[in-house]
Amino acid sequence: MQSSLLLTLTACFVVFHGTAAWAADAQVLQPRVPPDQIDAARSVKNPLQSTPESLEKGKALFEGKAFCKACHGADGKGLPKDLELKGPLPRNFTDKKWQATRTDGELFWILKNGSPGTDMAPFVPLVLTEEEAWQVLLYIRSFNGR
Ligand code: HEC
Structure with missing residues (x-):
């Protein structure tokens, strides 16, 4: 018993x-992109190639002027210990399942609009040009499975 x-x-x-x-x-x-915009967002493609030069530029932006590193961490894992945020935690970019789920176009939408209701703010065009946003996204893709 x-x-x-x-x-x-x-x-x-x-x-x-x-x-x-x-x-x-x-x-x-x-998905973070609202249902009425997701098809349009997904059809947008990264116009840049992943080369050592473009990745280097993306890394410099991620760690420098765009301060993505402050929330997502230099290792892309998104959990800096001393961070105080309300709402969802910053994304872990080394998560393979998440990487496979999102298209480049959806991530670009996030950089333009932020993730509504979270601490992920819009960065284009205030902080990043569209070209710079694509460079940062190439760098984010390079965290896949690291
Ligand atoms: C103030 C902290 C903060 C900063 C700075 C920040 N992020 Fe985020 N980011 C977040 C949070 C929190 C989330 C999770 C939002 C969610 O769950 O929808 C997130 C989510 C994301 C996502 C994933 C959205 C999705 O579709 O799942 C991407 C891509 C992203 N951030 C890119 C960036 C880039 C690139 C930068 C620098 C230009 C940056 N973030 C700067 C807090 C931040």
């Missing part, structure tokens, strides 16, 4: 934790 109760409790615990982890994951993978 005792041990079957323990077994049931253990099973509940495992199921609950599995679900919580899945829910967090699913929340990150949800």
